[in-house]
Structure formats: C-alpha cells, structure tokens
Amino acid sequence: MTAKIIHPRTQSLLLLTLLIFLLPPMPLLYAGEALVSGRYLNGAGQDIQLQITVASPAPSTLIVIQKLPAGTVIEAATPAFHQYDAGKGEGKWLLTQIRPGRHVLSLRLAHPAAAGAISGEIRYMDPSSGRLTNLSFRP
C-alpha cells in the first residue's frame, strides 16, 4: 500500500550520501554495550544495595527480582516492592518510564543475609527484537 509524494531528488541523494558515510561506523559505537546491567553495591548483611545501569536506547520498563533466603523479613525497600512473597523470599520491583543512567535500589532486612544466599534478576523486553530478556547477577 503506497502513496506518491513529490520531493526533490537532490534531498534523497544528499541523505543517501550521508547514510553511506555515517552508517558503517555506528555499529562500532554500539558494539559491546549491554542495554541493561545489574550489580550489587552491597550484597550481604542487613543493608542490600543494587545498582541498575541502563544504556540508550533503553527499554521503557524493567522488572527487577530480588531473591533472598525463604522467610526473610523486609524492614524497608526503596523504592517499595510491588510484590513480595516472604515464603519464597522473592520480591519484585516494577520500574516504568525508566531513563538511561544508573539507578540504585535498596533493602533493609530484619536480619543479616549471607552473600551466597542473595541473587538478582532483571527482566525487560529488548527494544530491537521485542523479546523477553532475563539477566541474572550475584554479589
């Protein structure tokens, strides 16, 4: 289904020339950059801190899953968890309209947790493929 619109050929030629010269270096600029990554700033004890780094173009929404030992009592979460299943020790943050950059998520536990008992996972839809992406990380 097409429709014709008149526009100057010179503009198209200029655009084509620009694309020829500008496009090849672009993959080099983006190569090796993960869209989203996560790491623990503090991954043991009573105060847990996660840092999420989001590159551009960013997915608009992330789900961050925090896995703790079963039965862990949470005293505070910043921002607040959207879901927390104390029986499983699994909490979820829903981060919407997220901007590229670094974001810190914090937890205060009732009792200290061991480093090996904690892990995190980030879920998002890859903006280019539209596929669900899972990213696991540990302290």
Added chain:
Amino acid sequence: MDSEKPLAGGIPMVNIDGARIRRIREDKGLTQLYVATVVGVTTDTISRWENRRYPNIKKDNAIRLAEALESELADIIEHSQPVPPAEEPAPPPDTAAAEPATPLPLPKPRFASQNIVVLGAAFLLLALTGLALLWWHTATEEESQIIAVRILPAHATPGIPFPVIVEVTTNSSLPFSLILKETLPQDSIPGQGKPRFVFQESGPPVLKWIDKLSKEHAVYSYLARLKPQVKLETVHQFTGRVTVRSDDDPSITISGATSLQASPFHWADSNSDGRIDDEELLSVYETYGGIEGLTFGNKLIEDIWTAKGYRWNPKTQEYDLLR
C-alpha cells in the same frame, strides 16, 4: 455576517466564494479529494462549489470547508454581493451539499484570419512548456511509501477500556498532510484519544485525525470499550484508511490487527490464562507505556500482576483478584 441567512427550516446558510476557494485550495496544493474527505462530501460537490460564483451552502459545511483549507471562515465567505435566493432547499443531512448545478453561459469564440498564425505559435509554445514541465515533474518525482499499521489487543472484556494504536510510517523527507479515518465496531464506545480526534457518531463510531506529518513516524492512539451488553465470544471489526494530499493513489488501508473478541479475560492477559505474568506486563508497557497521557488502565493491570490471578465477575462487572 452579511452573507449569512437561515432557511425557513432554521438551518443557517452562507454564500461562499467559489473562485476564492479554488485559489486557496490550489495555492496550498490540496486535492479536491482531500478537501471532500475532510468536509464529508463528494469531490463532485467540491467541484460544484468552486465552479459556481457564490453558491449558497450550509454554514456547518462552510466551517468544515474552511478547516480543510486551513483558513478562516471569513476567508471563504462572499461578503460584498447581496445574498441570492437560497438555491439549496434545506437538503437532508447526507446530501447536504448537493445543490443543482447551473451551467455558466460560454462566450462564443470569434477568430480573425490574421490571428491564426499568432495563435498557432502560442499553442506551440504552450505545448513545449507543457512538455518541459512534464519532464521536470517526472525527473523530480519519487515514490514514497506510507505504511499504517493498527495494534489492537486480541480480546477485551465488555465495559473495560482497551487501547488501540495506529502507527504511520513514511520514508518521505517532506512534510505532508494526512487524514486518518478509523471506523470502530458498532457496539463500541470510543474514549480518550492521543492526539485528540474528531468524533463522528452516525452509525458505527468514526474517529478522524487531520494532521501534518513532519517526521518519519507518527502514532495515533485511543481508548475504546465494547458496550457492557455485548455477548462474550462475539468478534468485532475495526477498519480504517489514511488519505494523503496527493493525486496518485491517495488512500491506503490501515493494516495490522482488525478484529477483537469479547472475552472474560483482561486484554493484557494475552494468553487468556487468568493471570498477567511478567512478559505480558512488560509487553503492555513497551507497546502502550510510551504514549504520553494515554491512561490505559495500568493500575488495574499492576493489581492483577501482583495478584495470583483474577476472574471476571459478570454481576459486579469487575475483575475479582485472587490473593
């Protein structure tokens, strides 16, 4: 306004200036089809309005005509001439613009024999100019592609609003005007639109966007809901067209999703398993979350996501959350 005159039936009528309308339309590069589509009349009617000196038409049509021409009403109304007797006898709404055509008397041509050579030379010059213009036109014309795709949930519960998106993509580097016309199912009610639409309520709901596209990609979105009395499992059709300001192949059909089924499952629960999982939630936010100001019911969706599941309660017309 001196050219405004109501008919006996109380319908306000105005005299418009046909020649001025044609001049404005041609200056702005608008086709008769484009103007006719915006006003909601046929191209024959636009042609009649332009070819008669001061046609007397309904004021509502004149207002829409001014909008289509991107002008003020005062710009197209005839001011100086006295109002002629109403030529249009309060027509029915669907034939509002069908005035009888009065052919203009043509002057009889008179040729002097000594002018034949001059006329022949002028004709030759005109023909050469025409050929040169044709060559220039074909040399500078390129085919641009416009694609319009509708994104629509596969199902929705009657009474619960769902979002619809029409994405228009083009490879044209120049701005152009378009009219997007979206026809909703008969048993549906349109809600919020981003950007705002013009709503036509006769028959099935029709939404119209008149816009100037100055970038490669534009999104037209709206909320709609099936009427609460709609029976479950029935299928409802959406159709739409995009008309651009062009003489060649000016109208394209909106492709993509065209039907939606009435269902007890929430529209965001795409696999209809009675819960909204992480993938469904992320998919909803990626698709609809980026449209600023479109309130597609994210609070309810998050509530269902945090719950273990949900069930549609036909008595309360709400979802019961399972904790």
